[in-house]
Amino acid sequence: MPLRIIFMGTPDFSVLVLNALHAAGHDIVAVYSQPPRPAGRRGLELKASPVHEAAEALGIEVRTPVNFKAEEDREAFRALNADVAVVVAYGLLLPKAILEGTRLGCYNGHASLLPRWRGAAPIQRAIMAGDAETGMMVMKMDVGLDTGPVALTARVAIGETMTAGELHDALSEAGATLMVEAMGKLEAGDLPLTPQAEEGVLYAAKISKEETHIDFAKPAKDVHNHIRGLSPFPGAWFEAEIAGKVERIKVLASALAEGEGEAGTVIGEDATIACGSGAVRLVRMQKAGGKPLDAREFLRGTPLPVGLRLA
Secondary structure, three states, X not given: OOOEEEEEEOOHXXXXXXXXXXXXXXXXXXXXXXXXXXXXXXXXXXXXXXXXXXXHHOOOOEEOOOOXXXXXXXXXXXXXXXXXXXXXXXXXXXXXXXXXXXXXXXXXXXXXXXXXXXXXXXXXXXXXXXXXXXXXXXXXXXOOOOOOXXXXXXXXXXXXXXXXXXXXXXXXXXXXXXXXXXXXXXXXXXXXXXXXOXXXXXXXXXXXXXXXXXXXXXXXXXXXXXXXXXXXXXXXXEEEEEOOEEEEEEEEEEEEEOOOOOOOEEEEOXXXXXXXEOEEEEEEEEEOOOOOEEHHHHHHHOOOOOOOEOO
16 A cells, blocks of 8 residues: 655655656645745745645645744644655754654655765765765664665765756756665565664764855865865855956855965966966856856956966
């Protein structure tokens, strides 16, 4: 018999998992997502989340409580009489009443190799730290932050130039396949659970605005990892005075390069920048209010002459 599943998710990352579970024949009795947020230039419109829109396209009821503090929201969850809840980037910490509100509990699709990178930004943090691989894990949730026992794992290599956006897509695909496998095993009563290791715990804190600024005083490899770990969103940036005006420029792709010089100085006509040690070449950039451009096209309109200091 197919499982009665409550799906809980919000961003694009979660949509493939929802669609895969639906295509596998499970009964998605309801979808929970974050409430619609202000959108548009003036913020006057309310825009539903990607998961919300995907669920409506599948004809599934969508619920958007702000939290589960109200007893009526908890009771409405329990009243669905679901076998299991599947949680993928929902955006809320679930109280014990929800974790225990289905017959078999809540299972989370988390984008790291737990216990490394528990928390909000595991994809970005893995790249920024220079990790060679990460993965998707299906874990049974408990009251801790990503601390529950792990059921299944899918490993994903992180290429030397892979951006957070590219890794996001690869992990989303891996997660959809893995969650379908996990729910199949759960349905058959054959889903293993292994406690997480006590060693190697790292927390992936949410990315702050302050840390998006590029510090060229760091070694080139760290600068490169910083840039690709924040691409395409929120984007790593620097400022430079161009034609008498200070411009803020996002860097969406980079490469390690040869050369030395004072950190933060342009040392090559191809946008090679000296770092604390070594250098990076800026491969793709975006001015405030502009569109992303490859370096050659960007430099035609916004030159970064040799000797220019980037702030």
